Amino acid sequence: MAVAAPNTVVSHASRERFTLEWVSKGGLLAGMVAALFVATATASSGSAGSGATGTLAFTRYVPTTRQIWVVRADGADPHRLIGSSLVEEDPAWSPNGTKLAFIRDARGDTCQVAPSGDPICQWPSGDRNQTAAIFVVSADGGDLTQITPYLPFLSSPAWSPDGTRIAYSATLPGRYFPTPHIFIVGLARGSTPQRVTALPEVSTTPIWFPNGKALLVTRGEGEAELVKIPLTTGQQTQVIADTKSLSPDPAISTDGTRIAWSQESGHYHDDLWVANADGSDARIVVTGSQGNVIDPAFSPDGSHIAFVRATGDPDAGSIWTVETNGTNPVRVTPAGWWDETPSWRE
Secondary structure (H helix, E strand, C coil), X not given: CCCCCCCCCCCHHXXXXXXXXXXXXXXXXXXXXXXXXXXXXXXXXXXXXXXXXXXXXXXXXXXXXXXXXXXXXXXXXXXXXXXXXXXXXXXXXXXXXXXXXXXXXXXXXXXXECCCCCECCCCCCCCCCCEEEEEEEECCCCCCEEXXXXXXXXXXXXXCCCCCEEXXXXXXXXXXXXXXXXXXXXXXXXXXXXXXXXXXXXXXXXXXXXCCCEEEEEECCCCEEEEEEECCCCCCEEEEEEECCECCCCEECCCCCEEEEEEECCCCCEEEEEEECCCCCCEEEXXXXXXXEEEEEECCCCCEEEEEEECCCCCCEEEEEEECCCCCCEECCCCCCEEEEEXXXX
């Protein structure tokens, strides 16, 4: 899928966000939303016998905002993790599961400087998502710490395997329009971010390989591809070839042997694909015939994949799990909401 234009949010969420307009305009009350979700999650999930364990963090759309929620992989104990009134999304568990990184969107117009020191041009006012920052909280939602300054179109935080750094995508000025790039920053206060990708290429959604020495990145505009970038050399190797229908949402199994992503397969819907880490033996494990399948996330033990089935109707976006061979798909969050960007911990 093509990378968004300059005034469009560049994040996991931006791919299907337009279908949620009916939610924000529907006049629903956020309190009713939360209460109904808690009351119906277990009954609606149908997750008995799934075999999936652990906890999923995810982004939930409610009227006028987005929130970070957590739920057990069997659909039990859904609850909001962070009780702020701000727009928060893109959760990512730390490797040991004790912390959660996420994106907090800024409100108002503020000019920023990119991590590289390059000046950032200001976008027109009115887009509440134009700047964002990475924050980290403990697994219970406490100990809030800001990791980056507010930067244009920052998204997709991803922890290094040793838990000391976070990779992310942020936007720099390009020749004709702002261009997303990949950065890495340490958790220590005042750490200087390292830019991984070079102008003028468009790069988003970084994911770490388990050895901590390379990233899997979505590269391209119009025709996207998945590439492996060693941090020592920066020499990029294509893993999944260019396609106009590849979504920027790759995932890597904990042992580093498999990757997952979503891609349109010629039927006007996105399917869930799995391949070996080098791109070989690529195959569809869940078809999008019943709604686009996006945002894959491997379970810590590699036995399951969480994903979002996005239909654009009142069952707008539910989180599901499936075994990695494509069997036993199970809904985790109920119909009638928009949930996305799952992250999985033990």
